Amino acid sequence: MRVSNAQAAENRARVVEVASELFRRRGFDGVGLKEVMENAGLTQGGFYKQFGSKGELIAEACDRAMETTARQLTDVASAAPEDSFGALIDFYLSTEHRDAVGQGCPVAALGSDVGRADDAVKAAFEAGVKARIGVIEDLIAESEGACSRETSMAVLSTMVGALLLSRTMDDADLSRKFLDSAADEIRRVVGRG
Amino acid sequence: MRVSNAQAAENRARVVEVASELFRRRGFDGVGLKEVMENAGLTQGGFYKQFGSKGELIAEACDRAMETTARQLTDVASAAPEDSFGALIDFYLSTEHRDAVGQGCPVAALGSDVGRADDAVKAAFEAGVKARIGVIEDLIAESEGACSRETSMAVLSTMVGALLLSRTMDDADLSRKFLDSAADEIRRVVGRG
């Protein structure tokens, strides 16, 4: 039966939200539409009343994941005004973030998949990545006086790579060491002025 | 009909080889066994005479991809004895490497997928990653006199993250800038002694 416009919009948003978590946990190909819809409290058939295709949902889910985690980062930073960039690094390179794939950074969780995805998905990633470059640049500049866009990009690369690598390791010590060594190196680089 | 033991071993190796390229290009879930076998000049049915399951092939293909690309890196480095580490960085962070996903670094091409994979696949990655840490450590030490394992790991994180990010960008300039900014930053870090 028909539901109110407000309810329908709410349902749609819930589907995107659920998908953004499931995709990060198991990849685009690892999650079926049936599972997404059921986790949103709906049935499979209704999917095409809200989305044109699975690809459309993927693009929107990436967008959503990028936005919520960008807010996560700025929240963590603004909660520690005395060392906001340090707080961001500590959070991003923590074992908690490593273990919460579904709620964490989409670049590390889905980067390899997005490299093979279509332009709509890459566009969502690009927008989110640009925002992150800006945030990092501002936070480093805040504590160091200045930060180039290039340094900010390299720092982001180090963060993403370390998180990605730490998740591919069987050995817990080595996994942790990727997080710690990256955090140390970034602090050293940024501290140089 | 039966083929000679030598021929069978050769066929098996070709399947692993083909799979290691196809998986890097399109992910574990994006490639079917039929396609792998056909690209190796065989038919689908024969697969289970050589492998216990698709998962077994995935683990072997990762192992193979890790080994061949590690050799690739040491070859590039030893071809430039006057600046072997610089040559490695130039190669890894080149647009050619970025565009040759099927022949390139499995960590960037499959890192997100491997984070979700089983222990056999992670073990293959771990071995390959450990080897890379050692290679980078030695090459930096060679030109700078010394290099800690931690610095080597952070450098690897930067390399992998930059390549991964460059592949998720629609914009060609931004994509390239991830490669260049990472190369510059690594050179600066390593140059500090």
Place this chain on the structure above:
DNA sequence: TGTACATCAGTGAACGCGCGTTCACTGATGTAC
């Protein structure tokens, strides 16, 4: 404000398709004598 009807979000079953896996069969290879 109340009534009559069109709209359309959601349901549940079905569609064709490609997947990983299994199996009966073939016939050259490997082996025992």
Place this chain on the structure above:
DNA sequence: TGTACATCAGTGAACGCGCGTTCACTGATGTAC
């Protein structure tokens, strides 16, 4: 070395299954008067 037979890599067709997608139907919502 030559012969007889067992082995088994590779073939091709089939299996059940879950996938993305489609569709007839439902009935509360939204709208026109």
